[in-house]
Amino acid sequence: MKMQFMLLFSRQGKLRLQKWYVPLSDKEKKKITRELVQTVLARKPKMCSFLEWRDLKIVYKRYASLYFCCAIEDQDNELITLEIIHRYVELLDKYFGSVCELDIIFNFEKAYFILDEFLLGGEAQETSKKNVLKAIEQADLLQETPVPHPDLSGSLDSWVDTLKDFHRPSSDQLPAMHIFVHVTFIFWGR
C-alpha cells in the first residue's frame, strides 16, 4: 500500500509540493519530477488517470489548475489512491476554506503539515477527516495569528493576471476544487 512519492504541480508545470517516501538522490528526484510533469501534462482530459511509468504506477488527478500525482507499486489499488488524493484535497479544502492554488503556494508548509497528518511514511495514517484536522488545529492553536493571506503589495497587475488565469473556466469538464464546497457541505452538514 505504500506510496512512493506525491507531487503537486501546476498546469504550467511548476512544482508546488513534493513529498518523497522512498530515499532517492536529488538528481533522481529532479529527473523523475521533470519526466512526470511532462508526461502528465501531455495527457488528454478523457484519458485514464493511471499511468505506467518505469516499474511504478502513477495515479494523477487534476483539480482546477493543480495536478495531484502519486506513485504506487504495480500491485497496489489505483482507485483507492485516487481517493487518497481526493481526501487530501478535501482536507485542504476544509482547512483553508475552499482552497485554491494560491493557498498552497503561499502556505505550502501548512499543506505539508496536513499531508503529514494524513499520510505517514507513505501509508494512510488517519482517514478520519475530523481527526486529521483536529490534530492540525491543535498545533495551530499555539499560533497567535490566523492563517495569513498572501501579501500582494506591489506589482498587483501581474497577480491579478494570475488570478484571472486561475479562474478562467476551462473548456473541458474538470473537477474544480470549489465543487468541494458543495459536496463537502452536504456531508459535513449532517
Next chain:
Amino acid sequence: MSDVVEKTLTALPSLLSLDSQPGSAKLSTNSKLGNLIRGITELTSKHEEEKLIQRELLSIKEQVSSPNTTMRQMKELMVRTIYCEMLGYQASFSYIHAIKLAQQGNVLEKRVGYLAVSLFLDESHELLLLLVNTVLKDLQSTNLIEVCMALTVVSQMFPKDMIPAILPLVEEKLSHSKEIIRRKAVLALYKFYLIAPNQVQHIHNKFRKALCDKDPGVMSASLHIYLQLIQENPEGYKDLTVSFVTILKQVVAGKLPMDFNYHCVPAPWLQIHLLRILSLLGKNDQSTSEIMYEILDESLRRAEMNHNITYAILYECVKCIYTIHPKSDLLEKAAKCIGNFVLSSRINLKYLGLKALTYVVQQDPKLVLQHQMTIIECLDHPDLIIKRETLELLFRITNAQNVTVIVEKMLDFLRVSKDDHTTIDLVGKVAELAEKYATDNEWFIETMNTVFSVGGDMMQPDIPNSFLKLLLDGFDSVEEDRKLRLFAVNSYISLLQGEPSRLPQRFLQVISWVLGEYSHLNGDLEPDVVLRLLAKLLDMKSSSSETKSWVLMAMTKLCSGGAALSVAREVSETYGSSMDTMLRQRAQELQHLSQDSQLQTRVLPQSSSQEAVEVDSSLSFLDWFVSEALAAGAAPYKPPHQRQEEMSRSKALSLEPYGLSLPISMSSCSVADRQSPTLLSMSSGLSGDSTELSHKGSSTTLKLDGVKRVWGREGYLAQREPEEEAAQVETPAPLQSPSQQGDKDSSHSQAPTPTQTPESEQEKQQLASSLFVGLASQSSASLMGKSEQTSQRFRRKARSPDKSLSSSEQLTNPLGSPSSGADNLLLDCSISSELVSAPEQTHLQSLDLTAANSACDAPDGDTKGRKTLSRDDSVSAADVTPHEDPDRPKDLRLASYLPAELSGLSGLPHSEITLVCSNQSLDLSACHVQKDDSLEFVVFIKNSSDTSVHQVQVQVSCEELEVSCVCDSPAEELKSHSVTVCQYRLTVKRPSVYFELAGVVHYQLPAGSLQTEQFSHKLPLKSFIRPLAVSTEDYGTMWLAFSHDTKQNLPLLSDEQEPLTATLNVLKKKLQLHVVEIIGKEGIVACCLRPDQPCLLHCREHAGMLAVWLRSPVPDLPDCLLYHCQRALRER
C-alpha cells in the same frame, strides 16, 4: 466556480488597502516569502530565476549563520529555503540549521524545523544522527504536540542504528492515554519493523494489543504492521483470521464512528487493508478461507453505490476471492463484478477490469472469452495504458495457436511506444513467447529480428544470449537445427546487404556470431562475400568497439583460404595497430590464424559436432598466476559477498527492500548469485521471464506455475525431463484436438453476437477467433492444473543432469562477449594462448571466455577475483572433514609425530597433512585437528638435508584468528631426516570465510647463516564450526538477542523424501551443525565457533527453496556460515 470568483473578489479590496488589515504585522514577516514567490512569477527565463534564487540563497546563508538570528527569523528563513529546494536548488548549508531549529525552537518553530528536516534529509543522511537527541527529548516532553512531532519525524526517517536508543520510549507510548499518540507510536514501530525487523521482534504481543485498541485509528494503524508480517509469514497469523473477519464485519455494518465514513462508505481504507490481509491468510488454505466466505459475500453485496470508492473495495474483494481457496458462487459474483468493470464506460474502471482479468485469467480463462470483443476494442484504444494492459492480458493467454497474432500485436505496440521501460519489458515477453511457442523457423527468426531491432541496446542482455544459446545447443533433430541456422544465416545476409547501419549494436553482435559460426551451412555462400559484408560493419562509424570485436572474431572463424585471405589481411592490418587493445588483440589473432592454415584447422575445426566443451570453470590454468601474484604481495582474495558486505557497511544503510528477501522464492537468484553478481544482475530486474516477474510482484500478480519450462535461468531443469520427454513423443495427436475444440468453443461464444455486423465487426470477430483460440480447450481440460498442452517447438537439447550446474555458469554469456575493459585483456590473452594449444572446436573460445567474463564482471573484477575462484576450489577440495579417513600412506609417517593428545589414539581425527613449504633443507607440512573447544594447528618440520639444522623457530599468525602456542619447536638442533612438531591453538577473533595463516620459520644452517622461509596455510571457517546443543526454548531467547542477521534462499534437496530433513542432515554432516528441532516445514539449527560465538539458523521450506535466516551476535558470522552452507549443498 462562482464561489472561487467571489472569494477572489472579496480578497481584492483587502489587497489594495493592505495597511489597514489587522494581520499586517504578521504579514510583514511573511512577506519575504511573498516577495520571493512574486519575484519568481515575474521572471521570464529560467536563467533569471536561477540568478534570483542564487541571490536569495546567498542572503539566507548569511542570515542563518549569523548568531543574531532569532529562532523566529530562522523559522521564516527555513520556509524560504524549503521553497528554494522545491524549485530544485540545493541548499545543503541549511540542513544543519533545520536540525538546530527542531532542537531549540519553541513548538511552532520546532514544527517547521522538523518539517524541513523531513523534506531535506533522507534516512541515510549522516546529519540525521544529530536529530536523535532532539527526538529523545521531545518524546519525553509533557507537551503532546511535541511528542506528536517527534513521532511523526521518526515514522518518516530514523537512522537504523539508533533505534535502540528511542525504542523504549516509543514502546511506552503504545499505552498512552491519547489515541493520536498511540497511533503514531504504532506507525513508528511499523517503520522500525521495515528497516530493522529484529529490533522490534520482542514487542509482537504489543502489536496485538494495538490491534485490539478501542480506537479505530490505532487499530487500523496496526494493520500496516500485520499486513507486512503476514506477507512474510502467513502461517504464523492464521489464528488472527477470525479477528480480522470480525473487524471487517463491524466496519461493513457501519459500526465505526461517522467521521470514518468516506462518501457514505464506512472506512474504505480499513476495508481494503483487511481484504488484503484476508487474501494473504486464505491463500492455499481451505479451512481459513471458509471463515471469510461470508464476509466477502457481504462486502460484495454492500458495495453497490456508484462511486470510485466502492469500486476500489470491489476490486480488492474480487482479488481476494480469486486468491483464496475458491468457492463457486463467490467466484461467479466476482466474475460478474469484473464484467461490470470491463464493460464500464469509465476508463479508470475499464483499466482496473483489464487488470483484474489479467489477474484471474489463469484460473478462469472462460471469463476472457466472455469479454473477447471488449478486449479487442481495448487493443485499439487511444490510451496506451489500456492497450498495454490488454497486451499483458493477452500475454497470459498465449498458446501455440494464437502466438502469431498476439506477438504481432505486441510488436505493433512496441513500434509506437516511446517508453524505454515498456519496451524492455515487452521485448522480453515477445522473446519468451517466440521461443516457447514458435510455429516455424521462419517466423521465429523474423520475430527475433524484430525483437533485436526494436529492443535495440536497451533490452536485457540475456535475450540475445539465450537466443544464441538456443541456436548453439540445437534441438533433438540435427536436420531441424541445420534448417534453423541456415535460415538465420540467410536472413542476416540479406539484412547486412540492406542498411546495417540502422541496426542496434547488440543485433550486429548476434549477426556476427551467427555468421561466423554457421555461414558455412549455406554452400552457395562464398566466405569472402560474408567477410566483405562483415568488413563493412567495421567501417561503419556507428559500430562500437565491442561490436567490432565480435566482427573480428567472426572473421577469424571464416578466413579460410582464397579471396577471403586478402580481406582478412586488409582488416588485420587496419586494426592491428588500433588504439583499442581489445581490437588489436582480435586483429592479431585474425592475422596469425589466417596465415597459418594448419594452426587454423586445428584451432577452429569446421565440424558441427555438438559435443559440449568442458569448461575449466575453476580457471585452474591461472593458478600459476595466482601464486605469483600472491608471492608478489597481492592482497588475498575476498569472495564477492564479503566485498558486498563491506561495501554496504561503508554505505551504512542497505537500500535493499526488506520485505522481499525471505518469502519470495527467488527462483533464479539463488545460490550461485551470491558468488557471481553478474548472474544476479542479469536474472533479476525486468527480464523477459514472466515467471520471475510474477514473483517480483509477490502476492498480487499471477504465478505461471503451470507453464512448464525445460530451461530455467539456472540451466536445464533436470528433474522434469522424463515427463517432458513423454509429452514430446505424443504431441502430434493431442495437438490437433484442442485446436479444433478451441475453434468450436470460440465460435460458440460468438454465437450470441448479432449477425448483421458490418465489415469492421467481422474483422474484429476474426481477430477474436484468432486471439482466443485454444483458450476454451485449455479451460475444459484442466482448470487448476494448467498443464501445458502444446509442445514446444524449440525444446533445447537435453544434457546430462549432472552438468546442469556448470552449464548454468556458462549460460551467463554464451557468446564469450569480448567485453570491454582492460581488465579482461590479460585474461583473454591467456585464454587465447590456451586456445591455440587446445585442439577443440570453435566453441571453445567462446565458452572459455564465458567463465572468465562472469568473473570479470564482478564489482572488483580484477585478476585476484578470478584466480581465487580456482583457489577456493582447490583449497576446499584439499580440506578434509574430520569424518574422512585420514589413513593415507604418505600421511602416516608424519602422522606418527602428532602430539599424543592429538594422535589417532585420542579419537580425534586430523585433516590431511599437506606440504606447505619446502626447500633444500626443510620440509614443512601442516594439518589441523578439531577439538571440542578449539582447533589445533600442527606444523611438522622435517629436516630433509643430510646435515642438522639449528635454532628452528616457527611463528604463525593470522589477523582474524587468535593463535596461542601450545608447544613451540623445542629442538635446539634438528638432526638430518628427523622431524619436530609445533602445535598452536587457534580460536576465531573475527569470522571470515577462509582464514589465511601466515607463517615464518627461522633456522640456522651448519654454515652459520640464518635462514628464513615463509609459508601460508588456508583454513576454512567450517573447521571451526562446532555443534551447539541448545534446547528449543534457549534457542528462542537467543534468537531475539542476536543482532546480526542474513537471509538467503538455498537450494533444497527436493529429490529426497523429506527435503527439509535431508537438506539439514547434509548440513549437519558437512558442517557439524546441531539440528535443534524440525517442525513441519521449519527447522532450527545451531552452531558456534566458540561457546561465546554462536550462530543460529532458521530454515524454512518455501516454494522449493530453503529459506535460511541466520543470526548471530558476531558480525560477519552469518554471512560466512551461509557461504559454507551454500558450498556444502552444492558439493553434495
